[in-house]
Amino acid sequence: MKIKFYIILFYLFFIFLLSPLLSKEEKKEDFRPMTVDDVINIEKPYQLRMSPDNKTLIWVQYSVDEEKNKHIANIWMAAVTGGKEPVQLTRGKSSSRQPQWSPDGKEIAFLSDRIDNKDQIFTIYPYGGEASLLFKSNEDIHTFRWKDNKTIIFLTREDKYYYEEQLEDAKDDAEVVDDIKTFVPQRLFSYSLEDKKIKRLTLNNDQITTFTVSPDGNWAVTVHTDSPLYGLDPKYLKKYYLLNLKDLSMKQIFTEKYFQPYDLKWDKDGTLYFIDEKSSYEEKKGPGIPLLYEYNVKTNICKEVPLNWSWGIGLLEGRLFDSEGGKVVTTLAEGVVNHLVILNKSNGQWTRLEDPKSSNISDFVLTNDGKGMAFVYSTANKPFKLYYGEFDGNKFKNVITLADLNKGLDKVFLTRRDIIKWKSEGDREIEGILFYPKEYKEGQKYPLIVQIHGGPSWYDPDIFDTSWAYYPHILSAKNSFVLAVNYSGSANYGLAFMESIIGHYYELEVPDILSGIDSLIGKGMVDPEKLGTMGWSNGSILSIALTTETERFKVACCGAGNVNWLSDYGNCSFGVAFDNLYFKGPYWEHLEHYIASSPLFKMNKVITPTLIIFGDSDTTVPTEQGYEHYRALQQMEKAPVRFVLMPGEPHSLRKISHQKRKMEEELAWFDKYLFNEKSEVKNRSFMEGSPMDIMLKKSDFSYDGKGNLGVIYKDILIPETVEYEGLKVGRFEVTRSQFEAFLKENKDFDTTGLIDCKENSFKGGTGNYPVSGINLEKARAYCDWLSNKTGNKYRLPESKEMEKWLKDCNGNENTLDYWSGYSISPDEISELEDYIKKLESAQGIILPCGFFSESVEKIYDLNGNVSEICSDGSVTGLSARHISDKRQPYNPPGINYTGFRVVMEK
Known part of the structure; x- marks a missing residue:
């Protein structure tokens, strides 16, 4: 018997420990569906850059600008030691991208089109201050690199030629297709931060499309195209040159036919690493598998870095490899996942990282000593997060979250x-x-x-x-x-x-x-x-x-x-x-x-x-x-x-x-x-929040057979609740008809203070008005009664919940602004007071629930009509006796304009 007792006791204890996990899983099914707006607002880091001292990461992150109808890129920063929230370095209505640390780590340069809609180079200090224009270029700057702390090399075209200006003056915008004569050269220039002078570095007659500068500032590798037919016709290929930044001499490199490197990246030791694709159809520019190569400037020798993997490097949306501190890190293609591997340059040995987060990385960057790595991790059903970890053999250690992105999806259903x-x-x-x-x-x-x-x-x-x-x-x-x-x-x-x-x-x-x-x-x-x-x-x-x-x-x-x-x-x-x-x-x-x-x-x-x-x-x-x-x-x-x-x-x-x-x-x-559901694309002639929209949405309201808002539970009228952010919230404040059902069963209940209530009944025709004249004791009594009658747990909203809902509120509601017909200032309230009192005496200024459009999705009257009591006794939200001016300090109204709504716990 004792053995049986202990088995049962252990079983109950196990269920007790497991119950939080079970309840969490149950709640997952109640998370709200993902919306189109959720998709548009997904946060993802791009262009990760580590500071020279390995202490700080910067990256680019896009956010929605509804006014400009596009995503705006801004630069963010976080300390890799953790403990602090990420800092947004750039702001405004124009994008900032391609951030580059100065070699000494004191400045960050980046591109932005914030002046005349032309891409220019700006600099900003990482720990404070506004961004400043480095110099003004007449043409867009395509990309740039630091040569040293006082020099930036950038890529742009020459200023407009005379014939181009003549055509503009004549408003002649005709184009000749594939015209080599209008294939304007793009060249390298340098800008000195000391003497503020620009110097032309190349006189090529073709277009440099990108370049990279060696860490010692002595060399640049440039990538060229010499025809407008590049990309259309595979016989036109890129060409590569090694530029000596001391004497500006250039020599062509990588001359093997169909050898077309990309993602060129210098290591601190002067080795240039890059990707080239192996294809059986090189003459037709067929797709290939990415392979890793290295180039030694001193010996002019280029060779493949053996991966010992026939499928090649795994394709990522960001960086395909990085090389620092005596190691090369890349991924191996293995279908839907890419496994991270590390090459020890001293012995040529590859090590596969056996860490839980090593197979779902979409971008990464190494510290300059190669001891750690910042990376973007996700799975098909786990949103992007930005992490930092240190290498510990074939695993990560001391992994921390640098940016806890996509918090807006925490309550969104993400499927298995x-x-x-x-x-x-x-x-x-x-x-x-x-x-x-x-x-x-x-x-x-x-x-x-x-x-x-x-x-x-x-x-x-x-x-x-x-x-x-x-x-x-x-x-x-x-x-x-x-x-x-x-x-x-x-x-x-x-x-x-x-x-x-x-x-x-x-x-x-x-x-x-x-x-x-x-x-x-x-x-x-x-x-x-x-x-x-x-x-x-x-x-x-x-x-x-x-x-x-x-x-x-x-x-x-x-x-x-x-x-x-x-x-x-x-x-x-x-x-x-x-x-x-x-x-x-x-x-x-x-x-x-x-x-x-x-x-x-x-x-x-x-x-x-x-x-x-x-x-x-x-x-x-x-x-x-x-x-x-x-x-x-x-x-x-x-x-x-x-x-x-x-x-x-x-x-x-x-x-x-x-x-x-x-x-x-x-x-x-x-x-x-497919789903046989009624759904319509947003009608451009239909205005959200219009009287038509409000009336159509009222068709979703629940009523009893007498036109009273609410649902019938065992012959009792109770509040209708709707799903919102994982909770079941009263669609409206508790109405007079709903509260009257409570009063009929509690005839001795103290009705003192309840507006328009006599002998446990409310004034005829006002059943759908919110019950008001409510204090905390009355509201709690109703919730307790409702819980006992239904078997479900009802409560008042918490003040933090109400604060969040109020921040999300849309549009105008029943406040003094509505009754006056304009936005009232505090000074005008006293001048209108006599009129307000006459209206209160004649008919009152509280309106039926749901009179205005929804405050947040499916929930009404959060910030108007009557203010609402929270579980701690505080009163929040505007009432018909408030003005809508957000600058006005909030003061709760009198009890005559105080009501409440319920939350049903699951």
């Missing part, structure tokens, strides 16, 4: 994700990321949306890649699976996999995607009658192909995708290179193949409702492709089709309004054709 594999045609193994429905239950079937990445030589990594282009967490919250597929041709799976689709475009990718869907259907997870597809660029190209190959898809959202490879050859900015590579050569030599490969000529097979979205200035996937796609479907009338153009946008949407509209259009399309 699994990395999955399946077999496609020819026994090919395909890998992808599966995002689960919010309310997933094993054994049930759900809709599936396949999201297809662009490229094709890119991939879906296991990082928090949520953006305006792809947003799986919004779709998962609609109770759908989302499958990201790394189809044949994707990067990060080796050269053979990447090159497999060359000459076989569509032939492998489409079966890879369909087999992934079928594998999930075969497991009983996906409803085969509820399939959708979406993608941008090559993701759209393959989504379009799916709609021509099968009738299985109920919906397709296609952003910037090709349908006609014949017209692409001439219209695309790199059409010659791309189409010659993937479609066997030029179309005049392979006309039948081009026609057979172009979905445009199969549009008669499409029955899938198709949404098409393009920027109207896209030259990557030319906008004409969207017109051809749309017009074919529109004329054939076999499938619903909608074509949305974003004015002034290139291939990647830049304006916030367009990014939002793209997502809203797609979500409405999915709702209509």
Whole structure:
């Protein structure tokens, strides 16, 4: 018996310990769905730079500027020792980017277009002060580097030539396509911080596109293009020169044909490291696997750094490698993840980092002594955070958070994700990321949306890649699976996999995607009658192909995708290179193949409702492709089709309004054709907060059969609650009708002070007014009664909760400003006092709950009508007796204008 007793006791103790974890998991299901605004506001660090003394990190971070309708980049700073919040160094309406520490660490230089919308170099002290313009350039500065503490080298074009000024004066803006005569040189210049003079360093007749300066300031490697056809035609290649910064002599380096290095980075020891891609189709500029090389200036010897890894370096969104303090750090391509590895330069040995955070890094930078590293970490369902850690063998130690980003997503539902594999045609193994429905239950079937990445030589990594282009967490919250597929041709799976689709475009990718869907259907997870597809660029190209190959898809959202490879050859900015590579050569030599490969000529097979979205200035996937796609479907009338153009946008949407509209259009399309829900794209003629909007939202209010706000629980009228930030909050303050139900069961309750209340009943016709004349004792009594009647725990809001809600409030509510018709100043209150008192006597100035638009999502009257009691007895929020001037110190109103709302604990 004793043994049995102790077993039971241990079991109960174990459940007690586990209960906080269980409750946390239960609450996860109640987190609010991700919104379009959440996506737009995701925080991510870019351009990480470590200070010379290894104590401070700076980086670039974008934030939303609604007024300018774009994201603004600013520079942030944090101490790698931790203990302090990050500091924002730059502010304003213009972006600041490309931050560079001076060699002595005393200044930070950066680019900004804050003057005349031209990119100029500014400097700022890291520990205080305003940024100052270093000098004014007549033309945009493309990039720059510190040569030493007193000299900056920068890249720009020459000032406008005489013929250009003449054309401007004549308002002649005609352009000659591929005109070598207007291919204006871009050259290197230096600026001395001592004598304030600019010096021309190169006289090249081509365009330098980027450069890098050695740590000792003696050398620069410059990268050149000599034709406007570079990028379009693969026979035009970059050239590389070593510039002696002492005598300004230049010699060409890396002269091996098709050797095209990028991401050039000097080590402190004078070694230049860089990436070059290995491809079997170099003459056609085919995609390749990234390999690491080193170049010794003294010996002029260039050689590959052996990775002992056939798939090459893993592709990251940020830095691919770094080299400092006797080590090189990079990642190895392994599909959706990239494992961090360290090269010890003294013995040539690679060590794989076996740390939990070492496989999901999207950017990093080493300390200058190579002992530590700052890095950006995330997974597909964990938002970006910025960390710093020290190397300890093959692990990190002393890891600290430098920037706890994306706090706004703490209460947002982020779904489960699994990395999955399946077999496609020819026994090919395909890998992808599966995002689960919010309310997933094993054994049930759900809709599936396949999201297809662009490229094709890119991939879906296991990082928090949520953006305006792809947003799986919004779709998962609609109770759908989302499958990201790394189809044949994707990067990060080796050269053979990447090159497999060359000459076989569509032939492998489409079966890879369909087999992934079928594998999930075969497991009983996906409803085969509820399939959708979406993608941008090559993701759209393959989504379009799916709609021509099968009738299985109920919906397709296609952003910037090709349908006609014949017209692409001439219209695309790199059409010659791309189409010659993937479609066997030029179309005049392979006309039948081009026609057979172009979905445009199969549009008669499409029955899938198709949404098409393009920027109207896209030259990557030319906008004409969207017109051809749309017009074919529109004329054939076999499938619903909608074509949305974003004015002034290139291939990647830049304006916030367009990014939002793209997502809203797609979500409405999915709702209509996949989820069978009513959803509308924001109507440009419909004004939020208008009387029409207010009345329409009132249709969502809960009423009893007599028109009283609230819900009926066992014949009792109680407050309606709604989800807000993980809580169930009263949609309105407690109404008179709801409080009257309490009074009927508590006939001896002291009603002294309650407005318009006689004999436990309120004045007729005021049932939906907030009960007022309330003190803390009365409010608590009601909450206790409501808890006992329903079996749920009701309480008053905490003051910190109310403070947060009040900060989030929108628009105007029932205050004296409403009654006066204008914004009242404190001086005018006394002049209106007689009128206010007459109105109070005649009809009162408290209005029915929900009279105005919502204060925050689904919650009303937080900052007007009556002020509200919190659990600690404090009173917050404006009332009908307050003015709206935020500068006015807050004083609670009299008890006549005090009410309360409830919170139901889960």
